[in-house]
Amino acid sequence: MISLLARFFCKSDGKSPAQLRTAYGILCGAVGIGLNLLLFLGKFFAGTLSGSVAITADAFNNLSDAGSSVVTLLGFRIAAKAPDPGHPFGHGRAEYLSGLAVSMLILLMGVELAKESLNKILHPALVEFSWLVIGILAASICVKLYMAMYNRSLGKKLSAPALLAAAADSLGDCMSTSAVLVATLIGHYFQLPVDGWVGVLVALLIFKGGIDAAKDTIDPLLGKPPTPEFVKEIEDLVMAHKEISGIHDLVVHDYGPGRVMISLHAEVPATGSVMTIHDAIDNIEQELHRKLGCEAVIHMDPIATDDSMTVVLRNKITELAHCIDPALSIHDFRMVPGPTHTNLIFDVVTPFGFRLEDAEVARQLRALIRTFDSHYVPVIQVEHSYI
Structure with missing residues (x-):
């Protein structure tokens, strides 16, 4: 009927x-x-x-x-x-x-x-x-x-x-x-x-x-989290563009069926052309609207992709974070060298209901980094996932 x-x-x-x-x-x-x-x-x-x-x-x-x-x-x-x-x-x-x-x-x-x-x-x-x-x-x-x-x-x-x-x-x-x-x-x-x-x-x-x-x-x-399938669709669509090296801080705002707004941070090469990357970001936002029916706001995070030392050190810090817990992840990694020390600036993301408080996560990670090399001074921002 x-x-x-x-x-x-x-x-x-x-x-x-x-x-x-x-x-x-x-x-x-x-x-x-x-x-x-x-x-x-x-x-x-x-x-x-x-x-x-x-x-x-x-x-x-x-x-x-x-x-x-x-x-x-x-x-x-x-x-x-x-x-x-x-x-x-x-x-x-x-x-x-x-x-x-x-x-x-x-x-x-x-x-x-x-x-x-x-x-x-x-x-x-x-x-x-x-x-x-x-x-x-x-x-x-x-x-x-x-x-x-x-x-x-x-x-x-x-x-x-x-x-x-x-x-x-x-x-x-x-x-x-x-x-x-x-x-x-x-x-x-x-x-x-x-x-x-x-x-x-x-x-x-x-x-x-x-x-x-x-x-x-x-x-x-x-305000429940988005489904893993929807998150995967967003990630696949964004990462399909060669200008994007990675994404994080994805937030999905649900204002009712067919009225979804998303925001995310896209990691882009620090040496790339701002105009070229901005054009790519605009195209991604339009594609998200056209294919997934959502309004998108994307923040660009420049990262060093052609500096081998930065890449190696980022991977090392990720390994140290996994020593605390494999569920931890890092992003927005930057090095600021100085005459007496080098600041390592990055964010670490903890899952919901994590066993350690934010301050304890930062303390343990700082201790591991200083043990690895006392020349590095970590500047850590602890964040939480919304997906």
């Missing part, structure tokens, strides 16, 4: 990737509203007919899903708004906020369902059996499974946390409705009032789905 509707509402004619992404997000939200409202009506009728608290609660879970789809739809529409003076980086993070709102609704429904189910455990009663009820529950499972599949497929394709949250919710609904269906059959054939216990199980499944969905949307809001 989604593929059929996409032919009419998500045509790629003249649309940018961002516009096409928004069109798919709005379509998924609209379809989710319609299907969840139908499921709510069917399950509410089944719950009323059978007197089952689990079925009725499952019906209101679908009603909250319809509300979640409204939030998803609005999130995509807001995220598609162009940048303005108050939001110069656009409104892309509204999509993450909509995903967070969806997860909060899921958690709220889990709590309410748990309260109703505990009440049913304290006051157990058999539910009325009807094959119509069984048919409605079975149809609901099929519909929710279909919704989970298309939301997950498009969520991965579009890198949309809101759709992935909706997919997780739909899959949780499949499990919860299956549990309700099994409980209804057990109650009928074995005369066991398990409706309340199954309701608690359903509530726990819904609650877990809400927590997972919240984590998926909170992480990008707080």
Whole structure:
């Protein structure tokens, strides 16, 4: 059904990737509203007919899903708004906020369902059996499974946390409705009032789905690191230019899907032409925008590439840093010779959660360098990786 509707509402004619992404997000939200409202009506009728608290609660879970789809739809529409003076980086993070709102609704429904189910455990009663009820529950499972599949497929394709949250919710609904269906059959054939216990199980499944969905949307809001694949793409693209000797201090700023800004330091030969290298940097920034869809700011770091002594000494300092820990790396290495000593100026990068404090890293590295040759005076800046 989604593929059929996409032919009419998500045509790629003249649309940018961002516009096409928004069109798919709005379509998924609209379809989710319609299907969840139908499921709510069917399950509410089944719950009323059978007197089952689990079925009725499952019906209101679908009603909250319809509300979640409204939030998803609005999130995509807001995220598609162009940048303005108050939001110069656009409104892309509204999509993450909509995903967070969806997860909060899921958690709220889990709590309410748990309260109703505990009440049913304290006051157990058999539910009325009807094959119509069984048919409605079975149809609901099929519909929710279909919704989970298309939301997950498009969520991965579009890198949309809101759709992935909706997919997780739909899959949780499949499990919860299956549990309700099994409980209804057990109650009928074995005369066991398990409706309340199954309701608690359903509530726990819904609650877990809400927590997972919240984590998926909170992480990008707080600022999670880029994927290794994206970092590799950037590195390969930049290093493909012969003017670049190395890169470091890569930082990726995520302002929402399709709104990524990056900054990095590019090591270039100190003896190269400033105009030639600057032109190469401009070309790299444009290529990053064209191929990866991100705005880039690149800082040039001149390094001595034709001075054999500097190269040898840099490699030696790298070896000494690895004596402390192989995870350490150095960059921006420069030598400033003087009449009595030579300053070695460089940055050392430590990974997240490193076992040593910054000051201790610098102290140990200075000691190793002075032991190697007391003529050298290290000037060390300890930095942290953002990838």
